[in-house]
Amino acid sequence: MTAAEQWAAELRAWAIDQRILDAAEDDPYDLPPALFAPESPSEHEPSHLHEAVRAALPPDGSVLDVGAGGGAASLPAMRARTTLHAVDQQAGMLRALEASAAEAGILATTYEGRWPDLAADVPVADVAVCGHVFYNVADLVPFVRALTDRSRGLVAVELTDAHPWVRLAPMWQEVHDQTRPEGPTVELALEVLAEAGLSPRVHERVRAPARRTGELLETWVDLTRRQLCLPRARIEEVRELMTRHPAGARRLVTVTWAGAGR
DSSP states (O other): OOOHHHHHHHHHHTTTOOHHHHHSSSSSTOOOGGSSSSSOGGGSSSHHHHHHHHHHOTTOEEEEEETTTTTTTTTTGTTTTTTTEESOHHHHHHHHHHHHHHHTEEEEEESSOTTTTGGGGOEEEEEEESSSOOOOSSSHHHHHHHHHHHHEEEEEEEESSGGGGGHHHHHHHHOOOOOOOOOOOOOHHHHHHHHOOOEEEEEEEEEEOOOOOOOHHHHHHHHHHHHHOOOOGGHHHHHHHHSSSSOOOOOEEEEEEEEEOO
C-alpha cells in the first residue's frame, strides 16, 4: 500500500456510522465561521506559516488560500493592497473572509467549490497557502499538485500532528461506546508529499490550547456537540464532557515547498 492509499484509508476510518448520522439534529461537518476567523496577533506566538508567507510575498503580490475558511491562514500575513484568491466550500466562510479582507484593505476574490476541481478557474498566485485542510482531503496527491501548479513562488501548508477529531475520541467513547481512529498523522502526510515528488521544509512548534471565552466559547461548545452528533438538549452534558476531557497542547507543523514558478 502506498502512503497515499494509506492516507485515504485512514481518513475513511473516520466515517460516522450511518445510524448515528441519521439521528443527528445538525450536520457535524458544518463549521461555524467565527471559529475560523483571523486571530489577534497577541493570542499566540508568531505563526511560522505567516512568517513564511510574508517573506515570500512581493509588494502588491497575490496569495491563493485553499480551504480558506475565514482567512486565518492568509489575511494576517498580507499587507494592504495585496490580492487574495480564496477557495472554500462553505459560502458563509467566504462571506466572513470578504468582510475581514475589506476591513484590512486587501483585495479579495472568492471561489466557492472544491479543490482541485476548480483550480483551473483560479489565477496563479505568488504564494499558495493551505491551513488545516489536509485532514479533509482523501486524495491528497492531486490536491497538492494543484497547489504547486497555481503558485509561482512558495506553497505553505499548516496542519496539526494528527487528525483534529482525535480530541473527540474519549468523549465519543463515552457517548457512543465506540473507539475512534488515531490517524492519519503529519508524518504520513509527509510520506505522501514525498511520493508526489516534493521535498518540503518542515517547521514544528507546540501550541497551547486556544483560550475561548464568552460567545466564542459557546460556539466552540456547540460545535463539539454537533461533532458528537448529540441533540441541542444535551448541550450541558457536552460542556461537562469538555471539562473532563480538555484539549491539550498540540504539535503544529508548517510545511513549505517551491511552487511551479510560472
